[in-house]
Amino acid sequence: MPRPKREEQFEDGEICIVHAVQRCVRRAFLAGVDAQTGKDYSFRKEWIRRRMEALASVFGIDVLSYAVMSNHLHVILRNRPDVVATWSDAEVAIRWLRVFPGRRMEEHLAEPTEHEVKTLAGNAERIAEIRHRMSDISWFMRSLAEPISRMANRQDECTGRFWEGRFKAQRIADEAGLLACSMYVDLNPVRAAMTSDPATSPHTSAFDRIEAGQGKRIDSAAFDLKPVPTEEAAKKTRKTPVKELREQQRAKKRNPTGKRIRRDAWLAPLTLAPDKLSSDTEVNCDGLRASNRGFLHVSIRDYLRLLRWTAKQSVDGIAAKVPDSLAKTLTEIGIDASMWRDLVWQWQKYFGKSICVGSPESMRQDAQRCGKHHHQGQASASACFT
Structure with a gap:
């Protein structure tokens, strides 16, 4: 069955949450250790993370969770047309020109x-x-994938694809599905046996949040949203040697705004503010992300406790009982605590071929929105939700 059209999954002007998966061509380890040559391309994971961070500063899209693996990328995104509606025409223009500067005779x-x-x-x-x-x-996703492909091809002195094709998208229909999907994304390195602890899993949202909780800061990759004065730009290009201009440009790309930020400052906050209405836009004014709105009715402390507990449960064997305090959180959201381990570790079994993620009732409602009777995986997932 062919993948559905994007307009069937996302409606114009509607806020929705999507789990996107982008794979490297032939699933080769183009961002990891190449088994054929032994060359390590793991540094490209930071390319991808920084590009996501930069795009989060200009797009009206919240990055909720992510994991950059050796041969693929997971990211959970929430589009925010309501945030974009608050921007002036000039703000829209500068944001667009930062991502798509247009054709220039010289890169500098x-x-x-x-x-x-x-x-x-x-x-x-x-x-x-x-x-x-x-x-x-x-x-x-297009603005994320294309520059990475060009950089990798330039480095490898080759042409051709870096990513295998368009990204796979799963619409997340409710909070229960969002919690499970976020946990699945954050635990990808653990599942791949790259580590046993989320705290030692770089290039994941869990790692960023844990590091930020310990006070770790990084150079910001956010775009500078101030345009260059026209006269200043003309004067600079006339009097400064091209080589020097290019050096300045490369230096600015490393930290366009000159800021050092909390490691997770570019990600959407995890916890929904209890005193905010669902209709509140909560626009971020720091130029780091689209909004300050959280996405789960779970504290960061409980989320990380549940994450660490889940990481310790092997795919096979008997899982330990979910601690009562965490089981209560799962039940309140609508997840059967006894099935939690199976839901996260066996994610592909339940939602691997589905275009929608959530409880059976939420999936049924979304299927009706699309003019369908049901979504694939709807029946098998019913055992995991209350």
Whole structure:
């Protein structure tokens, strides 16, 4: 069966949460240790993480969870057209020009100027199109995948694909499905036997949140959302040697804003604020992410406790009983605590071929939205939810 069209999964102007999976071509370890040559490409994982961080600062999309593996990428995204609606035309223009500066005669001239921002902002039809794209998950994934492919091909002195094709998308229909999916994503390195502890799993959202809790900070990869004054740009290009301009450009890419941030500051907060209404936009004003809205009715402390407990449960054998305090959290969300280990560790069994994730009732409702009777995996997942 062919994959569904994106418009069948995501509706225009609707806030939705999607689990996206992007695999390397032929599932080769293009971001890990190449078994044929023995060459280690693991440093490319940081390329991918930093590119996600940069895109989170300009798109109207929240990054909830992620895991960068040696041959594929998992990321849970929430599009925010409501956040994009609060941006002025000039803000939309500068954000777009940071990601897509357009064709330039020289790479060192790729800094958007005030004149370019003003010109683009004055094109109402074009801005309306761009405004839509800034909360489009497909455009986010495209903006993530293409630069990584170009960088890897340039480094390897070759041409061709880096990613095998368009990303796989699963719509997450409720909080129960979101908690299970987030845990599945964060535990990918543990499942792959790369580590036994989420605290030693770099390039995952769990690692970032644990490190941030210990006060760890990193150089921000967020885009600088201030355009260059037109006269200053002209003067600089006339009087500064091209080689020096390129060096400055490369240096700025390492930390465009000059900020050092908490390691998880670019990720959406995990816990939903109890005093906020679901309709609150909660726009982030620090230029690091789209919004300050959380995504689970679970504290970061309980989430990490549950994550560590789940990591210790092997795929085979008898699992320990979920601690009562954590079992209560699972039950309140709608998950059968006795099936929790099986749900997370055997994720592919329940949702591997499904385009929707959640409790059977939520999946049924989403199927009706799509004009279908049910989603694949709906029946098998029923045992895991209350």
